[in-house]
Amino acid sequence: MIPTGLTSATIGHATPADAVRVRDSMVISAVSQFLFDEAALLDEWRLDEWLGLFHPDAVYLIPTPEDLSDDPATTLHLVHDSMNTLAGRVDRLKSKHAHAESPRSRTRRHITNVRVWQGPDGLETRSVFQVTRVRGGVVDRYAGVYEHLLVPTVDNDVPWLIKRRRVALDHSIESAGGQLSVLL
Template identity: 30%
Template structure:
């Protein structure tokens, strides 16, 4: 999956999606719950929000078209997410002593449309405050490709995190943005 160039990361070629208010509200609550799981270190529950082949992507440059032609900060499938969760939660992980604390603020949730595979594309603005030994601010836009529906629940096929300062020099980004 990591090297599967057929994995569709496009979030710009979309068709109109007719979504009722109840569905919009369920999508917003899904995104807010996801942020809460990250803030409370419930990484295993967070990982279950993804489809089996779902990807987590943090591009390293603005308007990056894909994770294959340019380095990314993160391009993770389930195996890599789970590896990071085990490492971050390990009691002997010195880089998490003290443990990173985060607070995510998510808003401006927009239904963008349907991609060519029928996944619902949703975006949201975010700010994340992170503290370990010092405080830092991260901000940008989340773009999700969601599978599912308001009745059965939503799953993340793709979570793209476009940081405002994506091409900056970062100290360790250990926890998920």
């Protein structure tokens, strides 16, 4: 049974027109735990495990805060990665030659206000985040909204794979120290 709820007309652009708000507390709790676990993998620098959460056809987007358009073909995006480019980014970050992350940053991700909709392609999620990054005695903070498209798997250990991850920053990178070497 698909829970009934709000339509995309009342929640904005983040969900497809035929998405239905999920009200089942067990589903919301499971999705929240998945997002918390994803954040922990990044904070603990377990990048290969984090990459394992992504669908082979995944896309990872960070549009500029000045233009949050979803179309990277017509607007500037800070990040527009396919699974191949995301895997390359992870490999570079783990390399000793990644000067921007050697020694690596310490990060703490805080995720809240998790909302879930059932869409035709899977679960659409929106959550509010704050990432605190400490490196060389300097503290940077990033804030915004995560949007995920989660598709079900047959693996009991990982209930979903991330097919789309979009990070909508609330501020410019320059106002947060000018560095985007960490995976938001």
